[in-house]
Amino acid sequence: MAKGVWIVAEQRDGALRKVSFELASTARKLADQLGEEVGAVLCGAGIEALAAELGKYGVDKVFVADSPALEPYTTDAHATAVAKAVKENDPSILLVGASAQGKDLSAALVGKLATGMATDCTDVKIADGKLLAVRPMYAGKCFGEVVVTGTPQMASLRPNVFTIVESAKAAAIVKFDAGLGEPKTKVLEVQKEAAGKIDVAEANVIVSGGRGVKGPEGFGILEELAAVLGAAVGASRAAVDAGWRAQIDQVGQTGKVVSPNLYIACGISGAIQHLAGMSSSKYIVAVNKDAEAPIFARADYGVVDDLFKVVPAFTGEVKKLLA
Amino acid sequence: MNIVVCVKQVPDTEAQIKVKGDGSGIEEGGIKWVMNPYDEYGVEEALRLKEKFGGEVTVVCVGPARTMETIRTALAMGADKGIQIDDPALYNADAYATATALAAAVKSAPYDIIFCGQRAIDDDSGQVGSILAELLGIPSVTFATKLEIDGQKVKAVRPIEGAQLVIETSLPCVITATKGLNEPRYASLPGIMKAKKKPVDMKTAAALGVAAESKSKVAKFTPPPARPPGKIICADDTPEGKAAELAKLLREEAKVI
Numbered sequence: 001m002a003k004g005v006w007i008v009a010e011q012r013d014g015a016l017r018k019v020s021f022e023l024a025s026t027a028r029k030l031a032d033q034l035g036e037e038v039g040a041v042l043c044g045a046g047i048e049a050l051a052a053e054l055g056k057y058g059v060d061k062v063f064v065a066d067s068p069a070l071e072p073y074t075t076d077a078h079a080t081a082v083a084k085a086v087k088e089n090d091p092s093i094l095l096v097g098a099s100a101q102g103k104d105l106s107a108a109l110v111g112k113l114a115t116g117m118a119t120d121c122t123d124v125k126i127a128d129g130k131l132l133a134v135r136p137m138y139a140g141k142c143f144g145e146v147v148v149t150g151t152p153q154m155a156s157l158r159p160n161v162f163t164i165v166e167s168a169k170a171a172a173i174v175k176f177d178a179g180l181g182e183p184k185t186k187v188l189e190v191q192k193e194a195a196g197k198i199d200v201a202e203a204n205v206i207v208s209g210g211r212g213v214k215g216p217e218g219f220g221i222l223e224e225l226a227a228v229l230g231a232a233v234g235a236s237r238a239a240v241d242a243g244w245r246a247q248i249d250q251v252g253q254t255g256k257v258v259s260p261n262l263y264i265a266c267g268i269s270g271a272i273q274h275l276a277g278m279s280s281s282k283y284i285v286a287v288n289k290d291a292e293a294p295i296f297a298r299a300d301y302g303v304v305d306d307l308f309k310v311v312p313a314f315t316g317e318v319k320k321l322l323a
Numbered sequence: 324m325n326i327v328v329c330v331k332q333v334p335d336t337e338a339q340i341k342v343k344g345d346g347s348g349i350e351e352g353g354i355k356w357v358m359n360p361y362d363e364y365g366v367e368e369a370l371r372l373k374e375k376f377g378g379e380v381t382v383v384c385v386g387p388a389r390t391m392e393t394i395r396t397a398l399a400m401g402a403d404k405g406i407q408i409d410d411p412a413l414y415n416a417d418a419y420a421t422a423t424a425l426a427a428a429v430k431s432a433p434y435d436i437i438f439c440g441q442r443a444i445d446d447d448s449g450q451v452g453s454i455l456a457e458l459l460g461i462p463s464v465t466f467a468t469k470l471e472i473d474g475q476k477v478k479a480v481r482p483i484e485g486a487q488l489v490i491e492t493s494l495p496c497v498i499t500a501t502k503g504l505n506e507p508r509y510a511s512l513p514g515i516m517k518a519k520k521k522p523v524d525m526k527t528a529a530a531l532g533v534a535a536e537s538k539s540k541v542a543k544f545t546p547p548p549a550r551p552p553g554k555i556i557c558a559d560d561t562p563e564g565k566a567a568e569l570a571k572l573l574r575e576e577a578k579v580i
């Protein structure tokens with residue numbers, strides 16, 4: 001019988017990603033309900049020292065595959081390694097982050113393990129001893145409660161949604177051989193974004209602009225606000241398609257799905273395809289001069305006014321508060 | 324070059340989605356069906372490869388009779404032939420079962436490259452392309468925003484948080500397409516006329532020899548949780564007054580700054 005709640009810990013450049021702690025904390029909660037252990041698979045090169053850090057968030061056992069072939073991440077090598085550890089140890093549940101890397105890895109694992117997965121979940125629980133995963137479907141227009149009948153029961157968790165809880169465990173380390181063959185893919189180059197730029201998919205706060213920002217220069221006042229808040233700057237598709245912002249900053253159905261603590265939409269009407277990308281944000285603020293704009297139906301706080309006046313004044317107020 | 328594109332038919336992005344009273348699914352009445360937007364990027368890229376290297380573009384779709392329209396759309400854009408896998412056994416298939424059917428159909432003819440969308444905008448699971456690659460035992464690159472092919476070599480760009488990766492692999496492979504890869508063309512009128520005469524092969528799961536065994540199911544559909552009504556900030560009705568009030572509320576009430 002499959003036993004144990006597992007996670008795939010995500011690391012990049014030798015540091016664990018925040019989503020790994022979200023996964024560990026969530027797995028701990030599920031495992032306690034089942035009376036089972038939490039296992040984590042950690043792959044990379046020279047990363048063994050990170051295992052102890054996972055213990056802090058409730059992991060009992062860390063399965064480490066340490067090999068130069070596992071750095072940087074490739075689908076092929078990591079999916080092979082994780083699948084091997086899973087097949088050898090037979091956990092009942094496997095949680096992966098719905099980050100860029102996690103989405104890629106988890107889908108390949110579904111294929112390798114011939115199982116099912118609930119993607120990009122916003123809640124997971126145990127019901128009748130089984131995993132019940134809740135996930136937005138149809139761009140958040142409805143939710144599905146998913147049961148996985150394959151083994152392990154896989155779910156990918158939306159980053160920034162699950163709470164991090166510390167619960168010290170002395171994580172035992174189990175090294176395993178990843179069993180890698182000839183690599184099928186390799187990373188030729190990593191083109192990093194400008195230093196200091198925060199990716200919308202990982203930001204706690206996002207200041208986002210749309211057609212109402214009127215041009216690339218208009219984004220200047222959003223950049224200023226973002227700098228004060230330590231926020232990322234996002235954009236609607238209208239702003240991206242007009243060439244004012246880069247594709248990687250687009251939020252929505254054909255852009256990124258984000259869940260920051262605070263999403264400030266400036267000059268964005270709130271089209272259904274935009275809402276698809278940001279409606280799981282904890283707090284939504286809308287600044288729009290049209291009181292009828294649909295974004296106000298989703299906003300926690302709405303300001304009906306000219307963004308070119310409100311945003312700079314708001315930046316000034318925030319500066320005062322944070323001073 | 325033998326190019327395959329997996330296309331899914333999905334509700335139009337504007338569609339109102341209503342959950343059935345018993346939570347068993349969504350109401351399909353009144354929905355306008357379209358090609359999954361990410362699959363349009365796949366079809367376009369396939370057509371560009373064909374224009375460059377020659378060859379044939381086959382579109383494959385799993386779904387009921389109505390999906391013929393989506394197959395015809397791809398044919399009208401310029402694809403050469405279609406395969407429709409219509410089998411009631413697959414109507415509630417999950418990503419794994421869908422990929423199993425697609426793999427069986429793809430394997431029935433030679434292939435060099437397979438395009439899928441990065442995800443289908445209805446079920447949003449983003450799994451089929453990667454599973455398909457695993458079932459065929461070939462590499463995959465997901466979320467491709469740029470693709471170059473030189474002989475057997477494939478170079479693709481895919482974004483991750485804070486960086487773009489340039490990935491190299493080789494044919495045959497699966498590429499999942501995302502926005503940025505290209506600008507999909509519209510079907511021309513002559514294209515639409517020609518599409519009517521292009522061949523579409525009809526298959527069932529049984530004919531493909533697949534068991535249609537799902538590994539997951541949506542036990543219940545629910546409407547999204549209601550969001551409490553928001554506050555419209557009036558303050559003293561000047562932009563400055565509203566800005567000050569907003570800052571105060573975010574600090575003291577929401578505690579997010």
Ligand SMILES: Cc1cc2nc3c(=O)[nH]c(=O)nc-3n(C[C@@H](O)[C@H](O)[C@H](O)COP(=O)(O)OP(=O)(O)OC[C@H]3O[C@@H](n4cnc5c(N)ncnc54)[C@H](O)[C@@H]3O)c2cc1C
Pocket residue numbers: 328329330331332348349359361362383384385386413414415416417418419421425438439440441442443444445446447448449450451452539540541542
């Ligand atoms: C009434 C109803 C009930 C359903 N119940 C379930 C359920 O219980 N469990 C469940 O997991 N799913 C269910 N599904 C969805 C299932 O049929 C999906 O097609 C399957 O899960 C694939 O996932 P996806 O569409 O999210 O594909 P993704 O993995 O998001 O799609 C990525 C890409 O794969 C290709 N692709 C995906 N599907 C097809 C297809 N049908 N034909 C050709 N190419 C395709 C496309 O290129 C697409 O862009 C249900 C659907 C309906 C309409």
Ligand SMILES: Cc1cc2nc3c(=O)[nH]c(=O)nc-3n(C[C@H](O)[C@H](O)[C@H](O)COP(=O)(O)OP(=O)(O)OC[C@H]3O[C@@H](n4cnc5c(N)ncnc54)[C@H](O)[C@@H]3O)c2cc1C
Pocket residue numbers: 209210211212213235236237238239250251252253254255256266267268269270271272273274277287288289290293305306307308336360
């Ligand atoms: C298949 C498909 C996928 C899509 N995917 C996405 C997606 O991923 N993301 C996305 O965002 N969109 C997406 N869209 C597009 C979407 O439908 C909308 O067209 C888009 O979101 C509109 O962008 P906007 O709100 O910036 O512009 P508009 O709708 O034009 O809104 C601009 C707003 O700015 C306000 N405004 C103007 N001037 C000012 C001012 N001085 N001060 C304050 N407010 C002002 C106006 O009142 C208006 O509400 C998609 C569409 C389709 C069909």
